[in-house]
Amino acid sequence: MGQLILRKADFFTSAGQAVAVADRYPQNVFAEHTHEFCELVLVWRGNGLHVLNDRPYRITRGDLFYIRAEDKHSYASVNDLVLQNIIYCPDRLKLNVDWDAHIPGLKGNDRRAHWRLSSSGMTQARQVISQLEHESIHHDAQANDMAELLFAQLVVLLKRHRYTTDNLSATSREPLLDKLITALAGSLDKPFVLETFCEQEQCSERPLRQQFRSQTGMTISQYLRQLRICHAQYLLQHTEILIGDIAMQCGFEDSNYFSVVFNREIGMTPGQWRHRSRDGTAVNINMMNN
Template structure:
């Protein structure tokens, strides 16, 4: 496998001193595997796609948040009306006296969790800050503009730190919208059945309205999204563990390994065994 594409600072920053900028993806198209000379925050606003980060597939949609380091390899595939924003920054150009490492996972050589989620409240606040940051980063390459952009970047980083939550943290969405609760509940049910009607009964909401709202925001049905989540998790387990195919199926919510193989082959284009072999050869 050849070396990935490298995105250069000179192509994305207005000057050699600009610390932060905003790169819109309206929409985000399929993009080959690449690394950067800079770091970035990725915030997904709507639609869906397959985000492959350091060889691990993530089915992404509204509310997904990623912290990407310069050396990380990632790509986008199977996109469907995927709308996101990349906030890019050069750590060595940041001058504010801020403990960046405390609020940006992976900023320093510490434990790193790249994937988080934002609820509706956090997304709304982040959007406001990013709009100001984008406007400021387009100003003339002056020291004052750089300083203002960095101040806004610090506000964004703190906002994300306050509102982000792990995909397995069901309590984090207690005050968020039904859609936030549903997406988090789906991510937390990879190894067990998920009943939409039971969720709606618990939340006292209309199943038909919820299904319509989910499709409008993500471009997928609830069942398709959950199936994609389970297939992505299966790909990770196949590549990084020695579990038998049947055990992988069970851990991904499929009680029948034969049905799991049928679904996996339909979604990925090869059997679980073939995919395991190919991914390990490539690695």
């Protein structure tokens, strides 16, 4: 079976339209595919497994991806996952904007595809995307120009408010939930103690746990565990690091316990995963919402 390719004609209202908005309320499981266009992916709530170019990411509120047309990606193990895709055709953009400076990987520059977007950035982005969606369904002579202007505003706004996934200093003025998610991403290879985090931030554990679950659909421990398993999957597939060392790099001091957790989440041992992912038989990455 050939690769699924999403076609321009199915998503854009005309051959001249450069930008459109594709809502996913919710985003369901979606098979691996590429596109005839590029897209920005912003996650508003819930969680899911996003596999981009064979690398798994456990995604939730605030995750931001820059997807090129040739990138292959899919969604699995979704749980109330709400996101928006802002789709665009670089060859149709007419404004004299240095798009390459604001969109990572567009022309082979900084290829970092995965970022976090601050809560303040999310609030502002929602407003721009709402306007962009309104213009993208209009058919008057100025609609495409207005949509492109709003898209330019959006990509600059995202550049201002995005940060690397484990950059805790970038969240110093952001709400607790941003700080917590970023702290978890920075704790892949070391213990994370919520009590210590709450002492540092001078907050109460219980409301934070409730807020986290409400926004992400997971407990804090589930999210951290699945971040670590995703990182382990990547290391198993793309490096020659010994399984015991991978366990340590993913926050598991006991390699036997790592194997038990990995097997429970993925349905196979780390060794089986390494073998099957490399010979192409582990195409459907499975992660349970335990």
